[in-house]
Amino acid sequence: MHGYELRKELTAKLGAIRAAISYGSLYPTLRRLQAAGWITEAAETPATAEEVPALTSRRGRVVYKITAEGKERFAQLIAQAGPETYDDTGFGVHFAFFARTDQATRLRILEGRRRTIEERREGLRDVLGRAAERLDAYTLELQRHGLDACEREVRWLEELIANERSGRAPTVPQPGTAGGRRDNNSPPPPGESRKERP
């Protein structure tokens, strides 16, 4: 892919958890990845030179391609988990690439995230319990809303963990919620996706 395309893909994949990656971050990063040997510059595929001639005259537009070392490095990165793996953004990025890892890694990350959110939840309960009278009504409402989000996320994580343990795909049919959309046929169950061809 070229930079712009990559940004669009990442925005579609990560749009639920963070804003689009800025150009000031994207292009320097691509150069760093290339310097490290994890991606290479592939020619802008003129596509038999007569097909789509308008694009052939297009300048710029550098197409990159991941290398073997790059794939290895990527696998390392999503498999290894530090504390930053469990914060909001870090977890979202890992989760978005869960289909690229093994079940053990997925379970490890889900449980680490659950622990993190549980700690945050306890902190909020402390504030709401103890220091409640020191804070105004709006601040308290903010804490309540945050606490509610924590509780919901813990429940969500627990469903995912249970699904993972039972080897099922993460369908989560949303038991009693206002369901309506049912056209969503479950994609191939992402267990041990080992073979991906470049």
Place this chain on the structure above:
Amino acid sequence: MHGYELRKELTAKLGAIRAAISYGSLYPTLRRLQAAGWITEAAETPATAEEVPALTSRRGRVVYKITAEGKERFAQLIAQAGPETYDDTGFGVHFAFFARTDQATRLRILEGRRRTIEERREGLRDVLGRAAERLDAYTLELQRHGLDACEREVRWLEELIANERSGRAPTVPQPGTAGGRRDNNSPPPPGESRKERP
């Protein structure tokens, strides 16, 4: 307050929406505020010089105090709203200081936030509707979770807006949820808090 104390206060107030402010951000900011004349350095109150003598020998520990211009500037800042007022962090910061503004400002910001979240929600519905087959099960689950969070936040905002319109405090008694805590007596209704003594 001095820097460390300020950080603790802000962490308690904003802990639900963002991480603690870093020192690399806190201290330079305090100096900038002082240079702009919005805060002044107050002496470290030796407190009759014989009371708590251990602290008197303490070096460092600069205590700051907001000035009249600072208060004015602060009022401007939370009253004016741009696009960054409606993103996650910006809205949280404004909301945490809602008790310091008037009802018109609160309504304006709540409605702007609702519009922002509704747009995000529509974007997620588009992804889940159209490009669903191009994404793996985990990515889809991430979008579903994000969509759910959007829907809940819209409902939350609507309750707050209704409360605001009716002039009530933002108690939000949480209609059918697993209530239990009832010790939370509602703080003074934050309408037009105009007089605060330094």
Place this chain on the structure above:
DNA sequence: CGTGCGATGTATCGGTCCGATACATCGCGG
């Protein structure tokens, strides 16, 4: 038929914030 505008595309620059770190004192328990 042209003209303007939005999408596509690469690139840089200044500024802000984070994360790590350094350093010092205080209070407390072992």
Place this chain on the structure above:
DNA sequence: CCGCGATGTATCGGACCGATACATCGCACG
């Protein structure tokens, strides 16, 4: 009495954002 965690101020490098510049393509509208 010694160490360790909380309190407290401070700096530095690096990462990232937001704005901006610049160029081309395709399409709609007058």
